[in-house]
Amino acid sequence: MIPDSNSYFNVPHNFNVYLTSWDPSHALPTDDELRDMQSVGLKLLTEVKSLEASCLLQLRHLDNDAKAVVDFLKLQSRKVDLVLQHVLEKEVQDGELFTGDQFGGSGISIISTRPLIANEFVKTHIYLHTELVALLCICQIRTCTAATNDTADTPSWRCELEFSQILEDDIEQLVRASLNVQQKMLKKRKQNIDKQRS
Template sequence: MATSKDELFAEFFQVQESIDVVVETISSAQLPSDLESLERDIPPLFRLANEANTLEQSALRPLRLLGETASELAQYLSLQSRKIDLILSHILMQENADHPSERAHSYGGSGFTLWRESAFEYGQRLRCKLFLEHEAAAIYCYAEVIDASASDQGFMHQVLFTLIREQDRELLVRASLHAQTRQLKKRHQQQH
């Protein structure tokens, strides 16, 4: 089992895709003590968005197994669901209009990387909101800065999730795999 923070960060694949994130520095005292406290801390709109995403995944799966006619129905329902997802995604972004968002450079099930002009301190605790546009979902979690490397453009931070719901981690893993599929299709189209 991985023990160092670097090993924990490397446990999950990181996809090079930019997503909106809102990060707020917090003290260790502001960190929820367990998953139950995290659940109480998550804004209702974040719970709603992720519940809708989970329901869609579980509802469409059985339809795809029924054959050609069900496949067309599943496609139609997916399009209807996508409309709702787009509206929900827009509402989620408005929820954080008072907090400036930044762009994560990459993300995965263990954390994300973030370019900033100024450096966070090693070990800085963060309250994070990640917005997955293609999945029409948002993740609310807590994390820790485990690395900050300087360059001409600023500082690249590695941010490790320290308190995240398992279903949200699974959503991030699924989103990173979908992003990789989009990138591979785009690369294939460019080559042909």
């Protein structure tokens, strides 16, 4: 459970989400039970990402000569992440596929072709391919409102999902990924402003 979900922000980003209804007769899983629900590939990716973050944080405290080593290790880490992501993509996915359009440390937004049931709990697999993040959590559907899109042939709904049970390491991954996406957006905006000025 997240102690203060208002302390995180969401960023716009397209990603895949698989939802499976959670049986309301079952209690939400504990952290250990949630870990047990993860596939082998998901456990491996989570562990690798956690170790990577810890090691790179320690290496940053070294002097300037270590920058080349850190950059090399980041490259090696990215290669491992890409392989693990590929393995995960080949796994049979559980649940119904939706497109996510925003994410952050407290929840996600998805686009649906039908309204989802407010307050329902759903087992949620999130795959942020460009950020190399894959995780399993339990979300609660908070709102589902009709999207206004004149160009779409079929109606769509924008649904807000809040994390109800998620591992702390996964929140950290999402926060890092959201900061990274925001940094890319700011860099792109600055480049566009510089182009307009020149």
